[in-house]
Amino acid sequence: MKPGVLxxxxxxxxxxxxxxxxxxxxxxxxxxxYGYLPIETPAMEKLETLAGNYGEDGDRLLFKVLxxxxxxxxxxAKDLANKNSKKITHSISKRAMRYDLTVPFTRxxxxxxxxxxxxxxxxxxxxxxxxxxxxxxRYQEFYQCDVDVVGSKSLIYEAELVKMYDYVFRKLxxxxxxxxxxxxxxxxxxxxxxxxxxxxxxxxxLDKIDKIGINGVTKELVNIGINENSVDKILExxxxxxxxxxxxxxxxxxxxxxxxxxxxxxxxxxNEMCKVFCxxxxxxxxxxxxxxxxxxxLELVFKYLYLSYNIENDFEFSLSLARGLNYYTGCIFExxxxxxxxxxxxxxxxxxxLTEKFGGKNLSGIGISFGAERIFDVMEELELFNQIxxxxxxxxxxxxxxxxxxxxxxxxCNYLRIKGVACEIYPxxxxxxxxxxxxxxxxxxxxGIVGEEERINSKIMLKDMISGEQKMVTGDELIEILK
Amino acid sequence: MKPGVLxxxxxxxxxxxxxxxxxxxxxxxxxxxYGYLPIETPAMEKLETLAGNYGEDGDRLLFKVLxxxxxxxxxxAKDLANKNSKKITHSISKRAMRYDLTVPFTRxxxxxxxxxxxxxxxxxxxxxxxxxxxxxxRYQEFYQCDVDVVGSKSLIYEAELVKMYDYVFRKLxxxxxxxxxxxxxxxxxxxxxxxxxxxxxxxxxLDKIDKIGINGVTKELVNIGINENSVDKILExxxxxxxxxxxxxxxxxxxxxxxxxxxxxxxxxxNEMCKVFCxxxxxxxxxxxxxxxxxxxLELVFKYLYLSYNIENDFEFSLSLARGLNYYTGCIFExxxxxxxxxxxxxxxxxxxLTEKFGGKNLSGIGISFGAERIFDVMEELELFNQIxxxxxxxxxxxxxxxxxxxxxxxxCNYLRIKGVACEIYPxxxxxxxxxxxxxxxxxxxxGIVGEEERINSKIMLKDMISGEQKMVTGDELIEILK
Numbered sequence: 001m002k003p004g005v006l007x008x009x010x011x012x013x014x015x016x017x018x019x020x021x022x023x024x025x026x027x028x029x030x031x032x033x034y035g036y037l038p039i040e041t042p043a044m045e046k047l048e049t050l051a052g053n054y055g056e057d058g059d060r061l062l063f064k065v066l067x068x069x070x071x072x073x074x075x076x077a078k079d080l081a082n083k084n085s086k087k088i089t090h091s092i093s094k095r096a097m098r099y100d101l102t103v104p105f106t107r108x109x110x111x112x113x114x115x116x117x118x119x120x121x122x123x124x125x126x127x128x129x130x131x132x133x134x135x136x137x138r139y140q141e142f143y144q145c146d147v148d149v150v151g152s153k154s155l156i157y158e159a160e161l162v163k164m165y166d167y168v169f170r171k172l173x174x175x176x177x178x179x180x181x182x183x184x185x186x187x188x189x190x191x192x193x194x195x196x197x198x199x200x201x202x203x204x205x206l207d208k209i210d211k212i213g214i215n216g217v218t219k220e221l222v223n224i225g226i227n228e229n230s231v232d233k234i235l236e237x238x239x240x241x242x243x244x245x246x247x248x249x250x251x252x253x254x255x256x257x258x259x260x261x262x263x264x265x266x267x268x269x270x271n272e273m274c275k276v277f278c279x280x281x282x283x284x285x286x287x288x289x290x291x292x293x294x295x296x297x298l299e300l301v302f303k304y305l306y307l308s309y310n311i312e313n314d315f316e317f318s319l320s321l322a323r324g325l326n327y328y329t330g331c332i333f334e335x336x337x338x339x340x341x342x343x344x345x346x347x348x349x350x351x352x353x354l355t356e357k358f359g360g361k362n363l364s365g366i367g368i369s370f371g372a373e374r375i376f377d378v379m380e381e382l383e384l385f386n387q388i389x390x391x392x393x394x395x396x397x398x399x400x401x402x403x404x405x406x407x408x409x410x411x412x413c414n415y416l417r418i419k420g421v422a423c424e425i426y427p428x429x430x431x432x433x434x435x436x437x438x439x440x441x442x443x444x445x446x447x448g449i450v451g452e453e454e455r456i457n458s459k460i461m462l463k464d465m466i467s468g469e470q471k472m473v474t475g476d477e478l479i480e481i482l483k
Numbered sequence: 484m485k486p487g488v489l490x491x492x493x494x495x496x497x498x499x500x501x502x503x504x505x506x507x508x509x510x511x512x513x514x515x516x517y518g519y520l521p522i523e524t525p526a527m528e529k530l531e532t533l534a535g536n537y538g539e540d541g542d543r544l545l546f547k548v549l550x551x552x553x554x555x556x557x558x559x560a561k562d563l564a565n566k567n568s569k570k571i572t573h574s575i576s577k578r579a580m581r582y583d584l585t586v587p588f589t590r591x592x593x594x595x596x597x598x599x600x601x602x603x604x605x606x607x608x609x610x611x612x613x614x615x616x617x618x619x620x621r622y623q624e625f626y627q628c629d630v631d632v633v634g635s636k637s638l639i640y641e642a643e644l645v646k647m648y649d650y651v652f653r654k655l656x657x658x659x660x661x662x663x664x665x666x667x668x669x670x671x672x673x674x675x676x677x678x679x680x681x682x683x684x685x686x687x688x689l690d691k692i693d694k695i696g697i698n699g700v701t702k703e704l705v706n707i708g709i710n711e712n713s714v715d716k717i718l719e720x721x722x723x724x725x726x727x728x729x730x731x732x733x734x735x736x737x738x739x740x741x742x743x744x745x746x747x748x749x750x751x752x753x754n755e756m757c758k759v760f761c762x763x764x765x766x767x768x769x770x771x772x773x774x775x776x777x778x779x780x781l782e783l784v785f786k787y788l789y790l791s792y793n794i795e796n797d798f799e800f801s802l803s804l805a806r807g808l809n810y811y812t813g814c815i816f817e818x819x820x821x822x823x824x825x826x827x828x829x830x831x832x833x834x835x836x837l838t839e840k841f842g843g844k845n846l847s848g849i850g851i852s853f854g855a856e857r858i859f860d861v862m863e864e865l866e867l868f869n870q871i872x873x874x875x876x877x878x879x880x881x882x883x884x885x886x887x888x889x890x891x892x893x894x895x896c897n898y899l900r901i902k903g904v905a906c907e908i909y910p911x912x913x914x915x916x917x918x919x920x921x922x923x924x925x926x927x928x929x930x931g932i933v934g935e936e937e938r939i940n941s942k943i944m945l946k947d948m949i950s951g952e953q954k955m956v957t958g959d960e961l962i963e964i965l966k
Contacts, residue, residue: 001531003594003841006578009525011591013598014605017521033900035877035907038500042492042624043526043580043610044546048484063527066547066576068614072566080563083555093549095489108494111486115496117924119910122497127526131551141525154910156893163897307890308897358486394518407790410639414646414791417516424518427602427637441600 008132008140018390020376023172024125027145027370030168031123034160036147039122041104043129047096053103053357061131063140065095097129101146102354102367109150110358118151118363125372137342137377148367150355155297158331158350159304161368165335165346166311168370173384175338176345179318182298182331183349185276186322188283188291193233195226202226203322206238210320214239238319240278272317273302279319297330314338327351333368340378345371394422395482397444398460399435401451409450412460415475421482423448439465448478491615491623501873503626503859506655507608510628510853513651514606517643519630522605524587526612530579536586536840544614546623548578580612584629585837585850592633593841601634601846608855620825620860631850633838638780641814641833642787644851648818648829649794651853656867658821659828662801665781665814666832668759669805671766671774676716678709685709686805689721693803697722721802723761755800756785762802780813797821810834816851823861828854877905878965880927881943882918884934892933895943898958904965906931922948931961 005011012020031038044065051059071092072080079087098104101124109120125145132138147164149157162178169176186203190196205220212220214235221231276295283291298317305311323332330350337345348368355363379385398413400406406429413425424444426435432449439447449461460478463470473481488494495503514521527548534542554575555563562570581587584607592603608628615621630647632640645661652659669686673679688703695703697718704714759778766774781800788794806815813833820828831851838846862868881896883889889912896908907927909918915932922930932944943961946953956964 001841003532003590004529005525005594006527006529009527011525011595012523013595014520014522017523020523021521032877033903033905035880035905037497038504039497040495040500040503042488042494043612044489044492044624046487046489049486060551063551063578064549065580066549066572068543068546070566070568072563072568072571075566077564077566080555080566081560083553083558083560083563085553085555088555089549095546097548107486111488112494112496117921121907129526141527149910152910156889156908156910159893167900304890304893307894310897310901358484394515397518406639407787410642410787411790414793417650418793420516422516422518424604425639427632427635427639438600 006140008134008138010139010141015390019379019385020372022385022388022390023372023376023379024143024145026171027168027372028123028125030164030171031147033167034121034147034164036121036123036149039105039108039124040126041098041101041108041124043098043127044095045098045104045107047090047094049107050096050099050103054099058099062099063097063129063131064089064093065097067092067094098126099130100128101126101144101369102148105146105148106354106360107358109363110355110360113360119149119154119157120151121147121149123147137374139373142373145370145372146367147369148365150363150365153364155300155331156304157366158297158301159308161348161366162301162305162315162333163308163311165333165368166313166315169335170312172375172379173387174375174379174382176313177336177338178313178315179321179334179336180298180301180315180331181318181321182294183323183328184290184294184297184330185279185319186294188279188288188294189234189237191288191291192237192283193226193230195230195234198224198226200326202234203326204324206320207322207324209238237279237282240275240319273299275319276302276317294330301331323347323349327354329353331366337375337378340381342374342378342381345374345378347371394424395444396423396446396448396462396478397439397442398423398425398448398450399432399439400426400429401432401449402429405429405450405452405455408455408458409448409460412448412450412475412478416479416482419479421479423482446482489623491617491621493622493624498873502862502868503855505868505871505873506855506859506862507626507628509654510651510855511606511608513647513654514630516650517604517630517647519604519606519632522588522591522607523609524581524584524591524607526581526610527578528581528587528590530573530577532590533579533582533586537582541582545582546580546612546614547572547576548580550575550577581609582613583611584609584627584852585631588629588631589837589843590841592846593838593843596843602632602637602640603634604630604632606630620857622856625856628853628855629850630852631848633846633848636847638783638814639787640849641780641784642791644831644849645784645788645798645816646791646794648816648851649796649798652818653795655858655862656870657858657862657865659796660819660821661796661798662804662817662819663781663784663798663814664801664804665777666806666811667773667777667780667813668762668802669777671771671777672717672720672762674771674774675720675766676709676713678713678717681707681709683809685717686809687807689803690805690807692721720762720765723758723802756782758802759800777813784814806830806832810837812836814849820858820861823864825857825861825864828857828861830854877907878927879906879929879931879945879961880922880925881906881908881931881933882915882922883909883912884915884932885912888912888933888935888938891938891941892931892943895931895933895958895961899962899965902962904962906965929965 050062075088075091127141127143129141134140165178190199190202195202201224205217209217276298280295321332321334328349329352332349333347334344335346346369350366352364398409400409409425413423416423445465447463454461459472459474461470462473533545558571558574610624610626612624617623648661673682673685678685684707688700692700759781763778804815804817811832812835815832816830817827818829829852833849835847881892883892892908896906899906928948930946937944942955942957944953945956
């Protein structure tokens with residue numbers, strides 16, 4: 001039988017695992033620094049828990065697990081005869097593979113609400129499975145890294161999560177742009193322009209502005225049946241360019257008090273905030289109270305971000321950001337890698353009703369996700385791993401001239417391990433050339449050779465594989481060198 | 484909808500995840516110290532890769548994943564009409580969940596043989612899934628921790644793996660007994676006693692000796708059709724008690740040269756080795772050459788173990804140890820926790836033909852497994868986690884009297900995080916009592932209170948939650964205290 005893996009799934013070689021570990025550990029360390037706690041949920045959930053959460057498309061992409069035993073026994077004979085796959089599924093499968101971490105998390109929060117404290121800050125780094133058509137960069141099994149806080153509406157978390165993005169990508173040495181918007185503002189625009197009935201469609205089109213341009217957006221808005229007058233008003237909103245307040249000197253739009261903090265961030269952010277306030281100028285309590293609320297929320301989030309003087313990555317208010325998932329109800333985020341051709345490598349936002357399916361009372365939450373697989377690919381592309389010592393490889397392997405020498409090498413090997421120094425021993429006293437070849441291929445930095453002379457004197461001939469230098473050392477000297 | 488998980492699967496609360504992480508990290512650190520490298524394989528494998536490896540029972544316990552789309556379309560109409568679950572399975576499911584780590588590993592080794600160096604030393608810590616009936620301590624999703632080396636017959640690895648068991652359980656502060664045997668010796672006994680035709684059955688019965696006693700074993704041997712004469716000879720072998728050589732003074736059985744090293748291990752091990760040699764005395768080149776080979780192998784393994792003077796846990800030659808899996812061809816191991824009611828918490832052995840299914844040429848391997856879930860349960864039972872600081876929890880949470888104070892607290896919080904000190908902030912300036920309640924429930928060691936006085940002076944009122952002591956500190960003083 002020819003060995004192979006399923007399409008869309010991957011084996012990882014040691015070097016890849018080590019890089020992935022470095023990535024996950026960096027992300028996890030940030031989660032812990034910010035006080036988030038780890039949870040884990042099962043890979044398989046009840047099908048009824050997962051089904052119905054991801055839209056029709058998502059449901060089709062769920063991997064369903066066949067019931068065990070004589071699973072056809074209870075299946076409807078007529079549906080079987082008609083080969084009605086859709087109808088049969090629920091009678092032959094009660095399990096499905098985790099499709100994301102969000103739904104299991106909301107299930108978890110409701111189920112364990114008496115064992116956890118709210119606000120509940122959790123992170124979760126686990127694989128998910130999707131029956132998507134495999135292609136470059138898209139897998140059927142991949143990791144998600146989610147961090148959420150549930151049980152508080154405080155906007156301080158919006159700022160905290162943006163800061164966490166900044167922190168992680170700084171640690172990874174990856175320059176990014178963090179885009180920020182608020183779904184309430186988008187709803188405000190829809191309200192102002194009189195097209196709330198087509199809100200979701202409107203946001204989906206808006207989200208494509210970078211790809212299809214302002215003309216493309218106009219065309220698609222008309223196509224879905226938004227009238228000309230509304231389209232004009234939409235365009236007026238989304239093309240706001242506050243050119244007359246480039247220095248953060250935004251007295252006109254009521255931002256005077258924040259001038260000082262804005263200064264720290266320079267023109268760009270001043271402009272971003274002005275843009276929000278220009279928009280605010282269009283809205284009134286009557287034509288879009290929700291939009292005004294969204295702007296106020298964003299104002300406070302930016303204030304917290306200004307207070308966090310240590311953000312190094314770019315972040316901006318981005319009116320066209322919509323996020324595909326319509327369960328977001330407030331601030332939304334998206335992260336793009338600069339200097340690399342790649343879609344979003346992170347995203348998230350605030351949601352208010354996610355726990356309702358499981359009977360969770362009105363629990364507001366907010367979370368972000370790190371697109372670990374894509375981040376990994378970008379880091380490979382930019383050769384960022386080359387700058388990091390990811391190796392867990394032991395640095396030395398012992399080679400021996402004969403059986404007695406090997407016993408002596410084995411003793412030294414034991415001694416090093418007791419002292420906490422990782423090391424290996426070549427398993428047989430074969431020809432030195434063959435042992436050396438293995439040491440070379442494995443990439444050891446040193447070899448420790450034990451011949452008769454070394455054995456008799458309880459020493460090791462230490463060879464530096466890069467410089468070629470050799471010297472005779474004791475076990476303790478060896479430990480000093482390797483530590 | 485009532486939230487719940489599937490039977491046999493588990494959610495893990497933060498505290499449980501932290502304990503599990505501690506356990507896995509301890510095991511992983513040992514693997515790395517001994518120079519083993521991590522690999523990962525997909526959770527789902529081709530059904531044909533997994534099926535047929537685990538016996539009929541195992542095959543039934545495989546979780547099979549339903550094909551996506553209109554999966555019934557290609558299924559045989561007649562088999563559907565007959566509700567023939569068994570026949571239909573392969574036409575509606577081409578994926579199965581990983582049942583163990585061994586089969587995926589052997590698939591991996593053959594598939595990547597040109598990307599890895601032999602001997603290939605790998606470890607793998609990943610979950611597996613089995614449709615076993617859930618019960619106390621038995622789950623449908625659980626972790627395995629395997630470490631193997633493939634591509635060498637050297638017995639130095641037998642010793643290395645036993646030492647790794649000792650190392651890990653010492654680090655975990657768990658006293659264990661490591662039992663060692665060699666399947667070749669068992670085969671030798673079968674050969675000597677003339678019942679090689681019933682070898683597998685014989686070993687399964689022998690393995691139960693601790694439970695059913697010598698009488699039970701006798702009865703069952705007779706039951707499976709082994710004749711009286713053979714049974715007598717078997718009993719003679721397995722009841723060897725080398726009482727006349729309790730001090731390792733085993734000249735009669737040819738062990739004189741090892742006296743000195745034996746001394747270090749005292750009577751018990753001397754006795755163990757004598758037992759092997761008493762057995763050797765019964766065998767000849769004619770009646771069981773394989774048995775003699777097994778004894779020689781064991782002799783060398785024990786010699787390496789004697790050389791490793793730093794083994795603290797008990798280990799012994801255990802003739803009745805058989806291991807259920809008949810792919811083992813040489814040394815076998817099993818670990819039992821002392822001081823706890825629990826079956827084996829680890830096991831493994833040497834195998835010679837595992838890669839053959841995938842076309843791998845004659846690659847001998849040896850591996851052991853740590854039963855992480857059981858080890859976890861034993862450690863909980865013995866309250867071993869209580870002695871360890873597993874907390875990743877930030878030690879401090881900031882509470883604030885009002886909105887301005889919260890901004891000040893937020894700044895301090897940022898400052899601490901920049902300095903690498905984990906901390907949290909209560910998200911809203913609610914009544915102090917409510918904030919304190921949360922801090923208490925979460926178990927923070929300190930709270931940092933920011934009221935008007937603290938805000939104006941850029942300080943924090945630090946309260947020790949255990950002693951109740953309070954003092955006013957600066958951010959830098961706080962970092963000193965927390966670090």
